[in-house]
Amino acid sequence: MDATLSLLDLAGAVALLLWAMHMIQSGIQRAFGADLRRVLAHAFGNRIKAFAAGIGVTAVLQSSTATGLMVAGFAAAGLVDLVPALAVMLGANVGTTLIVQLLSFDIALAAPVFLIIGVMMFRRSGESRTRDIGRVAIGLGLLLMALSQLVQIITPYEDVPSLRMLLGAVATQPFVALLLGALATWAAHSSVAIVLIVMSFVANGAVSLDTGIALVLGANIGSAINPLLEAPRGVDRTGAQVALGNLLNRLIGAAIALPLIERIGPALVRLDPSLARDVANFHMFFNVVMALVFLPLLPLFAKALRRLLPQRVEAQDPSRPLYLDxxxxxxxxxxxxxxxxxxxxxxxxxxxxxxxxxxxxxxxxxxxxxxxxxxxxxxxxxxxxxxxxxxxxxxxxxxxxxxxxxxxxxxxxxxxxxxxxxxxxxxxxxxxxxxxxxxxxxxxxxxxxxxxxxxxxxxxxxxxxxxxxxxxxxxxxxxxxxxxxxxxxxxxxxxxxxxxxxxxxxxxxxxxxxxxxxxxxxxxxxxxxxxxxxxxxxxxxxxxxxxxxxxxxxxxxxx
Structure with a gap:
């Protein structure tokens, strides 16, 4: 009975975390979506500007998927080439790590403050933007509450025999942990949420730091799967090329990092003894390094992607929508x-x-x-x-x-x-x-x-x-x-x-x-x-x- 209640509590905490992320993202999109889209539109002149815009826009939206959709819309309109679009996605991958960095600090006591301010802004203001910012504050408060609840639940949940067996298998097989992280992120549609959950597990000792690193690698791969699966299937395949390039970037990085986990873990601990922050730091370092490595190689990378996914020439059905992605x-x-x-x-x-x-x-x-x-x-x-x-x-x-x-x-x-x-x-x-x-x-x-x-x-x-x-x-x-x-x-x-x-x-x-x-x-x-x-x-x-x-x-x- 206790195990069942622990499972139910854990599921509720995870659901609250996902809903809080949704509130934050939807509130920001409602309040600043048009402005962020304009910022992104003006940044396609070169790779550096596009990369910086990807970091900034995604840091605000907290969704690399939303940034990718904006890029896909510009690409479908013929307003952006493949190289700057890939640069934006490299920046978006870095941008998603910033909220994880912030939440790696112990700021759970700020949850009631965010909730009170958010409710006041949402209920008392007649301006739509102020109400949307209130929605974001409420989401942040719920997010901190969910993280705090996760930490409290993990200890009794760890005693469940079935979970102990699963965690044992994951701990001994980094590749299994990577697959589990990718699957969970694909299902949740949020790498940020999964990385935050992994931080809670590692901080409470439910899994080791090495296993947490493998799970984070999987989360990075899983976040790149949905954009590829949901890419438009029309004649213009620029959006699919961007999504495939992002996934290949993550796969290459994971293939290099996975054999080095035993060396990466101790190096992170030497930098910061906090295990939760070590997970957040690895998540950021991984994406920053991949961006620095791939940014100079984007023209060659784009050329390879065009060969892998060439533009298709097919008979067009005039009654089939072209732009309703x-x-x-x-x-x-x-x-x-x-x-x-x-x-x-x-x-x-x-x-x-x-x-x-x-x-x-x-x-x-x-x-x-x-x-x-x-x-x-x-x-x-x-x-x-x-x-x-x-x-x-x-x-x-x-x-x-x-x-x-x-x-x-x-x-x-x-x-x-x-x-x-x-x-x-x-x-x-x-x-x-x-x-x-x-x-x-x-x-x-x-x-x-x-x-x-x-x-x-x-x-x-x-x-x-x-x-x-x-x-x-x-x-x-x-x-x-x-x-x-x-x-x-x-x-x-x-x-x-x-x-x-x-x-x-x-x-x-x-x-x-x-x-x-x-x-x-x-x-x-x-x-x-x-x-x-x-x-x-x-x-x-x-x-x-x-x-x-x-x-x-x-x-x-x-x-």
Whole structure:
């Protein structure tokens, strides 16, 4: 019974430690994610700057995975070469050791202070950044509490026979310890958490220092496995090359260090008699040495990686998302950037649909051309579904208020683009299909109106993309003003249609009805563009009325 309770207590302490790390990372990303991304973007000029930026950004984020996702996003956009991307990851590996160094000192008494300050900032402040910093302080307090609890639990937990057998096997086989550390880090998705746990075990005598060093080597390898497994599988393999390079760096270092453990341990003890600090020091020394060794060799290393993972040339499925990297879900700024790029792909696909409709307006068009254009709507539907699922899958706790607004803007834009595609498919193209089936000929006036609307739609699509990206108020007003142009053309066409009805010309009635249906469909397409891009901006700035009707007060004044 006591052993079971000890196991349960240990599992709870580890879970608290992992949750505290999550709170720290999500709070920092919400508060400073955009600023850190800008810092990283300006550091790709050379290897030294990229290395330093990797240290700084990761030291703040406390997640080399999050830094790697940012780098992968830049690489996918073609903004960074493989060499500086690898330099950033070398810096990120060093950056993760800094929090371990800090927590290797006995600062457990500061846990209540962090918790009190964090709760006060989180509960009393109306500013989102202050609340996020409060979240970080709460996470630090919980982290210190979890570490303190681990130290108290390890002694009775060490007496469990099954654990004693496992620790005995690990202590006699450094390679087994390395594998155990790699597996635990892969499962926890946090090398920092595993190294902190190893420090607690070593400090309390549950495992020897040599075994702790082997476990730390495994933790360094395990932290490089997930980025490789989650790397995008598309044509652009730069992100996968960076992840593979990081893993090879760790494997080479571990292969060199593992046979030397018996010499490394005593050397660390001579530097500092504290065993917990020895584990932290080895973790830092290992990553610093690997960075110093590999930094000058990165051009040759990058060349070898390009040979191992060459860029693939394959037939592209237009309905398959290119930028929705699942691994980026841990970094909301990167994930929303990916979703934005995929939304711009939808703009290109819809522009192709408009061009296909323009070709279908030709008098010599056939059913096959219309069918090919209608298939493009299926691409829009699948891309919109993928973007929606991607954004909905993001962790709400890691999203800032600005992130929430951006996510809503992306969903509004893509949903209305999909609706615009449906309107072309079921409205405009369906009308042309009826025209072909009934052998009707669209009058020159009707064809001219449709082409004029189509020209404005092409221009408005580009303007909608601009508004979506820049959130510019003037551009949003210009796009919304286009609705008046489409209403005017529809009104004139409707008036002409009723004049022909009064003139009793049955031969032209059906053809003119098709003309009117066509214009209404195109007007509906423009309404979708305005609703998806202009209205969210105008509504946020207070520039949008709730109704086009005049108020009763204005009517009374006129009367």
């Amino acid at each position: 699942p691994a980026a879900a841990e970094a909301p700024a990167v994930a929303l950037g990916n979703a934005t790029r995929e939304a711009l792909r939808m703009v290109d696909v819809f522009d192709e649909m408009l061009q296909g409709f323009g070709r279908a307006l030709d008098e010599k068009t056939d059913k096959q051309r219309i069918v090919e254009t209608r298939r493009i709507d299926d691409i829009l539907d699948r891309l919109n579904t993928a973007i929606r699922s991607y954004i909905v899958g993001l962790d709400p706790e890691s999203l800032t208020e600005d992130d929430d607004k951006r996510a809503a803007a992306i969903l509004a834009f893509t949903s209305n683009l999909e609706q615009a595609g449906d309107t072309i498919d079921r409205g405009a193209l369906a009308t042309l299909t009826r025209q072909l089936k009934r052998g009707l000929v669209l009058a020159d006036e009707g064809r001219a109106d449709a082409r004029l609307m189509l020209e404005h739609l092409s221009a408005n699509l580009r303007l909608a993309a601009t508004v979506f990206m820049t959130q510019d108020l003037r551009a949003a007003r210009a796009l919304a003003d286009e609705k008046a142009f489409f209403r005017e053309i529809e009104s004139k066409a409707t008036a002409a249609y009723f004049r022909r009805l009064r003139q009793s010309r049955p031969d032209a009635i059906e053809a003119n009805a098709l003309h009117l249906d066509l214009l209404r469909a195109l007007k509906g397409v423009n309404d979708c563009l305005v609703a998806g891009a202009a209205y969210p901006v105008l509504e946020e700035r207070g520039e949008l009325r709730s109704s086009r009707l005049r108020s009763q007060q204005d009517s009374d004044l006129d009367s």
